[in-house]
Amino acid sequence: MSRARLPFLILLGLGLAAQAPVPETPVASPVAAPPVAEPPAAAPAPPPIDAVRPDSGTQELPAPVPKPRLARKKVDDKPQILSSGATVAEMEAAIVRGTGLYILLDAGRSVLEVRSRGIVLDSVPLLGVEFLNHSPIVGGGRGEVPALPVTWVVRAEAGDFEREVIAPEALRPYVPEDQRTALDEARNPKVIASHDEAAAPPSTYEVHLTNGWSLEILDQAPRTGFFARYAAAVREGWQRLRGQKREHPPMLAVAMKGDDAQRIHHVFRADLPLIIAPGKS
């Protein structure tokens, strides 16, 4: 091979190595700490019954209220979780005693089902399911892979998205609807409140599990070929050199269509059981 061709081959190799990377965690924005409900300490005296906001003539809109991110209510009735070694039916039998939802992820049939009491409420087709372990590019070892089927529990939800807030500055005496004037309607806080459309749920997000693993919901199958891993390793090596070391828990990557991922985003809440089945259940 002529020496003139060698650099071109090297450049070609580098170009292939600069492919789109394996999605890294976290993908979705992290769960913000829910705002603590402010206790009504030293509640101010309510305004007199005939107090009315002075009409300044021009209706000024109040300042925008910051949109909260709230922690959702946990799943009720903690079910009994069986350790691995049982069949899917036994794991499900232990869970159906509760009144909450649970998820059955069947890797063999490539489907994720939202269930309750043994019935399928919704079914989401999957594009792929893979266990991923973070390891060095060379000599990384096999990593931990659980024996299937297994039941895991969600530790924290996938994160809330922005909500519209109605926060009247003051309350005025009640006026029955048939006696209201146009001015009363103009003062309606529902009209004054922010009209921004609530943000749609994300189509890729991360769900933390109680066993330290994470469930990664993606809108495409993760790229785990050599060049994609090489590029990801280079990026992480650069971040480590800059002192930005990140945790990389083992993960279960589940790829599905973006619409489906948005559809089930709100289902992932704390204490939600998740059964991972290897094949037909």
Added chain:
Amino acid sequence: MYPLPNAPTALPASARVDWRRRLRGVVRALAVLSLLALCATTALALIGGAYRARPLRPSPGDSTSPASKKATTAVQSARPKGVYVVIDTFRNHLRIYKDGELLRDAPCSTGSGTVLRDPRDGRQWVFDTPIGERTIQRKVKDPIWAKPDWAFIEEGYLPPKSASERFDDFSLGRFALYMGDGYIIHGTIFQSLIGQRVTHGCVRLRDADLEWVYKTVPAGAKVYIY
């Protein structure tokens, strides 16, 4: 000056040799740079790491064992018998099943997710339709709604002292199915908003669907909301 018609066009030998030498120099420089880049990226890759896919490790257990058969029976017996309701709060659809067979699929409206704050004491309401299992506790025809405090605060009014000013006999429509904790399947005067997430947590149906649900779903039926 234009070249003469029969003038020679080829470069002299000395110029050709010089051009090749320069090209070789450039190629060598590129090769060295490439090699350095490769070494640098490889060093970074060795410091870092990446996710690697692992094959599944199925260990399905014995599905024919007595314990597994007993579990299968337990799951089947846990399923609701007769009529039950499934509500999809994302796509805003209410489905009625009987013994697993779909009877009706109707568009509905579910909780908007809006947050309301009381300016007096900071009390807060979140208008979500709760997910999980519920039960139809009772059914009422021509229901009267006792408006809670939030219904007034939302419009900027103080809750009235007189209880009679809280009663509303038209907002819930002709039928109501109560699921407990203040959550109701009911009608609405805003028929055009069916299919959107606009309620305060209740589930709204169109008149025709509501009447059918009222007549078909008995008290005690399960409602699964997700």
